[in-house]
Each structure stands twice: as C-alpha cells, then as structure tokens.
Amino acid sequence: MSTLTWGVLIISVLVVIITTAILLFATFARRERPPSSTSKERQLVSRAGNPVSVIYAGLILSTVVLFGVTIWTMMTLADIAAPPSKPSITVEVTGHQWWWEVRYLSDDPSQIFTTANEIHIPVGEPVAIKLRSADVIHSFWVPALSGKTDTIPGQTNTTWILADRAGTYRGQCTEYCGLQHAHMGFELVAMPKEKFESWRKDQLRSASEKSLASPGQRAFMQKCAVCHTVRGTRAGGRVGPDLTHLMTRSTIAAGTLPNRIGYLSGWIADPQHVKPGSKMPRLDINGQDLAQVRSYLETLN
Ligand code: HEC
Ligand SMILES: [Cu+2]
The missing domain is CATH 2.60.40.420 (Cupredoxins -  blue copper proteins)
Known part of the structure; x- marks a missing residue:
C-alpha cells in the first residue's frame, strides 16, 4: 500500500520535473538566427527532423506509464482485499442511529454474545467484520487500522481488521446519517490473546x-x-x-x-x-x- 503511494508520488514528481525541464528548454534555447536578420523581419519556421515523432514518443511514453500504474494499483487493491491469514473471529457490527451493535458470531450458539459501541480483538490476528445496518447507510471506520466500509440496509458488507499493537483505537461513523452522526463513535480495543479470551468469557455470562x-x-x-x-x-x-x-x-x-x-x-x-x-x-x-x-x-x- 505505502509502496504504491510512494511509487506513484515519485513517478508524478518525475513527470513534473521532466515536463518543466523540456518547457524551460523550449523557452530559452534559441536557435541561431541568420546574421542578416533583424527582429522586424519575418522568420521562416523550420525544424530539423520530424517534429510529429516527438509527439508520438510522448504519447506512447505516458500511455505506458499510466497503464503500468493502473495495473500496479489493481494488484495492490486485490492484495489488501483479503486478510493475510484466515480470521478465526468474526464480529457482526450493525449500525443504528446513532450507536453500534456488536455481535460476536460463532458456529456454536452458546458462544455468541452481543455488546455495543466497543469492539475487542486480539492483537496480531486478523478479525473479520460483517457490516449491517438497522436503518440508514452508515460507514464503519477505524482510521488507524482500516479504510472505510459502508453499512447498507438489507446488505452485508465485509471487511477485516488487524491491530499490530495493543491499545485503544477510536472508531467513527463516516457517512452522514442524521442528527447525531458526529456522536456515533466507538472504541476498538486490541488486547493480548489471553486477555481477550478472558474478556470474551466474561461477556458470555448473563447479568449477575x-x-x-x-x-x-x-x-x-x-x-x-x-x-x-x-x-x-x-x-x-x-x-x-x-x-x-x-x-x-x-x-x-x-x-x-x-x-x-x-x-x-x-x-x-x-x-x-x-x-x-x-x-x-x-x-x-x-x-x-x-x-x-x-x-x-x-x-x-
Ligand atoms: C425508547 C427506547 C429506550 C428506552 C425506554 C430507554 N432507552 Fe436507553 N437507549 C436507547 C437508545 C436508542 C440508546 C442509544 C442512544 C445513542 O447512543 O444514540 C440508549 C442508550 C442507553 C445507554 C448507553 C449505553 C451505551 O453503551 O452507550 C444507557 C446506559 C441507557 N440507554 C440506559 C437506559 C435506562 C437506565 C433506561 C430506563 C430508565 C433507558 N435507557 C430507557 C433507547 C432507550
Ligand atoms: Cu452513522
């Protein structure tokens, strides 16, 4: 991802530098004038070689570069669409006006539980996130860890999240969804595996x-x-x-x-x-x- 960003940045800078250089050269490099001519006289425009070939060269060069960047971008996007390993935990997050329902899914019904506005995950493991909406379109975003994915009524979108370091990350709804859109935040808590497991066991209990x-x-x-x-x-x-x-x-x-x-x-x-x-x-x-x-x-x- 960051290689792509830097790569495209460097290519763009090179393009600007090369174009500017050619432009400056064309502006200031004067051709020799015949000694007899004065500035009042008309001058014959003539170029050595075939000027049209320069245009072809420029066209081919930019096409090749842009095509390359497009393919590179598509490869990078395909690469980050899937997590590095198969997630062992799936969390279903449902956007409501204006809070988040958080449900830990499992094949074993006794291991399923629901909480809200706080997502706990183990550190260093990809976690699958299923996104749904109970009312309007919201968007799930943990700026430090992932891109934005919309929650759309009647549809389940999926994304995944991986935290390399333990800590609490702020999340936010990022699709305007009504009056309290700005107050539709959540916390994502990444914790070591054992701590996560004991948190999970605690959450499974009924109220005391x-x-x-x-x-x-x-x-x-x-x-x-x-x-x-x-x-x-x-x-x-x-x-x-x-x-x-x-x-x-x-x-x-x-x-x-x-x-x-x-x-x-x-x-x-x-x-x-x-x-x-x-x-x-x-x-x-x-x-x-x-x-x-x-x-x-x-x-x-
Ligand atoms: C008509 C439905 C309704 C009733 C009745 C209601 N609540 Fe709520 N409550 C909500 C909704 C919806 C939210 C989420 C609000 C938000 O964050 O925008 C909420 C949020 C809360 C929260 C914050 C939970 C969190 O994790 O953010 C608490 C605590 C709470 N309610 C306590 C109560 C108590 C105590 C009562 C009774 C005295 C009560 N509620 C009655 C609908 C209701
Ligand atoms: Cu929202």
Whole structure:
C-alpha cells in the first residue's frame, strides 16, 4: 500500500520535473538566427527532423506509464482485499442511529454474545467484520487500522481488521446519517490473546444474579426493559444497546461520554440534552428511581 503511494508520488514528481525541464528548454534555447536578420523581419519556421515523432514518443511514453500504474494499483487493491491469514473471529457490527451493535458470531450458539459501541480483538490476528445496518447507510471506520466500509440496509458488507499493537483505537461513523452522526463513535480495543479470551468469557455470562429483585431492577424493568436487553433477566428490548455488561465499557452513548457515574446519571435523566434527537427519549424519571436504576446499572459488570 505505502509502496504504491510512494511509487506513484515519485513517478508524478518525475513527470513534473521532466515536463518543466523540456518547457524551460523550449523557452530559452534559441536557435541561431541568420546574421542578416533583424527582429522586424519575418522568420521562416523550420525544424530539423520530424517534429510529429516527438509527439508520438510522448504519447506512447505516458500511455505506458499510466497503464503500468493502473495495473500496479489493481494488484495492490486485490492484495489488501483479503486478510493475510484466515480470521478465526468474526464480529457482526450493525449500525443504528446513532450507536453500534456488536455481535460476536460463532458456529456454536452458546458462544455468541452481543455488546455495543466497543469492539475487542486480539492483537496480531486478523478479525473479520460483517457490516449491517438497522436503518440508514452508515460507514464503519477505524482510521488507524482500516479504510472505510459502508453499512447498507438489507446488505452485508465485509471487511477485516488487524491491530499490530495493543491499545485503544477510536472508531467513527463516516457517512452522514442524521442528527447525531458526529456522536456515533466507538472504541476498538486490541488486547493480548489471553486477555481477550478472558474478556470474551466474561461477556458470555448473563447479568449477575445478586441484583435480582432490587428496587432498581424493578424500576429498570418498568422503564427501560422495552428497549434494552440485560441477559439473564426479562429485559429483552432491542431498540437500544445491550446493557448486560455496561460497566465493562469505558464510554456511553456511542463514545460521547465517559462511563462514569455522574455522566451515567446525566444521560439517564436527560439523553436529549446530551444527544438531541437520540432514539432514547427523555423519560421524566424521578430522583429516587434514577438513583435506584443507576445503582442497578452499577451491578452490570
Ligand atoms: C425508547 C427506547 C429506550 C428506552 C425506554 C430507554 N432507552 Fe436507553 N437507549 C436507547 C437508545 C436508542 C440508546 C442509544 C442512544 C445513542 O447512543 O444514540 C440508549 C442508550 C442507553 C445507554 C448507553 C449505553 C451505551 O453503551 O452507550 C444507557 C446506559 C441507557 N440507554 C440506559 C437506559 C435506562 C437506565 C433506561 C430506563 C430508565 C433507558 N435507557 C430507557 C433507547 C432507550
Ligand atoms: Cu452513522
């Protein structure tokens, strides 16, 4: 990829230099004038050799160079379309207005789980990404790691991603998709294989049982469960992000706010203030319920 970029850059620079040189030469290299002539006299235009052959030469040269660059580009594109080795992990990412649903696929149904706005991958391994949309066209982009791939309603696009170094990479929707397009971010966390495996095992668990039947959980079931899933409970809504392991995520509202208790309260109390137009309505929840729901959310780790 970068060889192609440098190659084309060098060729372009050479073309500019050569053309400029020829132009300057043509401008300043004067032919000898016959001694008798003065500038007022008309001069006969004559050239030695066949001037048309110069044009042919230029035409052939540029055709050959451009054709070469085209083939080189196509070869490079074909090369990066497929990952270097077969990915062992496939993640299905679905764009929603304005958040990302993240589903880890597997041939074994017991190994499938869903999370949101955060994609974890092992370092040094290509990961296949299947891209879908729940509503309009979005586009999946992790600038440090990959190009952009659209998520198109009714179609599954595929791409792949490989992180050489562990770390957290910012991702962003990069196809204008409505009011909160700019707040449709996500985090891609690349971690060593063992850490990734333990993260994956944790995510597979249902929500911990200890908070069952707490007042906070009851309020959650009434007010939030229509839109949110908490695995292991009756909450099975699919409108908003899966909250089963909400506390393991470092941001909320698609990378908009840090996942800290104050921001979480602010978000639940008035999501329309944080993300005007967001598909989570303002619920007019009273102070007591808010505190209880929030303590319930804190148990979702
Ligand atoms: C009408 C559906 C709906 C209801 C009801 C609803 N939410 Fe949401 N919720 C959403 C949507 C949609 C989002 C994604 C918003 C975004 O990021 O643009 C969301 C996002 C969230 C997030 C951020 C999750 C993340 O990972 O980014 C939290 C936390 C949350 N909701 C908690 C609650 C709580 C608590 C309640 C009940 C008091 C509730 N929601 C009620 C639809 C709903
Ligand atoms: Cu989008």
